[in-house]
Amino acid sequence: MTARRDENLKMVRKLAVVAVGMFGFGYALIPIYKHICEITGINILALGEKQVPGASTAAANSQVDKSRTITVEFDANARGPWQFKPALASIQVHPGQLATVMYEFQNVQNRAMAAQAIPSYAPRQASAHFNKLECFCFNQYQLAPGEKKQWPVAFVIDPKLPKDVTTITLSYTFFEVGSKTPPAPL
Template sequence: MNVIQANTVIMKKLLIFSVVMFVFGFALVPFYEKICDVTGLNNLLQADTLTENSQVDTARWVTVELDANTRGLPWQFKSLQSSLRVHPGELVEVMYEVTNKSNREISGQAIPSYSPMLLAKHLKKLECFCFSKQVMKPNETRQMPVQFMIEPGLPTDVNTVTISYTFFEIGIDQAADTESEANKG
């Protein structure tokens, strides 16, 4: 086998590998969407969809406890309400407040978690600071809304739920990568 034949074989293998990786990349999109559906992450819905497709269950109350945490950030983060009572199907807005207690600009991302876990399937968020990174200037304070609805399909034996957000710092390298990718598009 001469050099030209060896190079041709390698080129064919690399071409097949490239095509397989390209197809794999496209296959990840529906896989990712299915994971988001199952876990309740990124429930980006339009307001019209929420109000058209839901009926408010005025005969039932659900207590929503709101929790706010930070990990590794010099931020003060809290909900302006610790809890509230809502009717399933009712569109609700709550406010969170965050303050950067440092003397430097910091980027953070909030990750939601729910209790009980089945709430993720029945919680629809219209607006949330957790959808994107937050860049806080030194000593800046900001109020951020969360608009959500708990679907009437939430099991009737669930009377209290907890919505918790934890802010994590986005490292300088991660923030730079995110910004450079955004500038390319």
């Protein structure tokens, strides 16, 4: 019986050594990986903790065209009894620059409604260069009676926009979803 017990204790010690070795290897893996990457230069991970030679401290957005300024005008049309308007009438942006504008909406009806906005652009060739990153026009919204909301439109104008385009108008038509469309105003 003692021979078997000695064999079992020997096996437990071996397994404990293997478990400690596996833990140690896993713990050391990240520094080993960083060192290998630094030596071989195959991964930027090794450069994350120190400054890259010749680089500036803050990475500048090289896509912004500071030589041009585009005026972006905002328009809002509502097809129904509610209030819908941009917080700003227009802004000046450089192509490649991220800009955000808020639109305000209020359901002035005494009933809940679901609504969505459809964008349009002028001039027409600007639509291919007007990139919205966040927009309330991507979704439908449910609004309670009297509820007010503000929604952002975050966009970037592509620097490849033709040079003759200096003004872009972003227009939204906000309409109710799932009910009859009210007649056009006279």
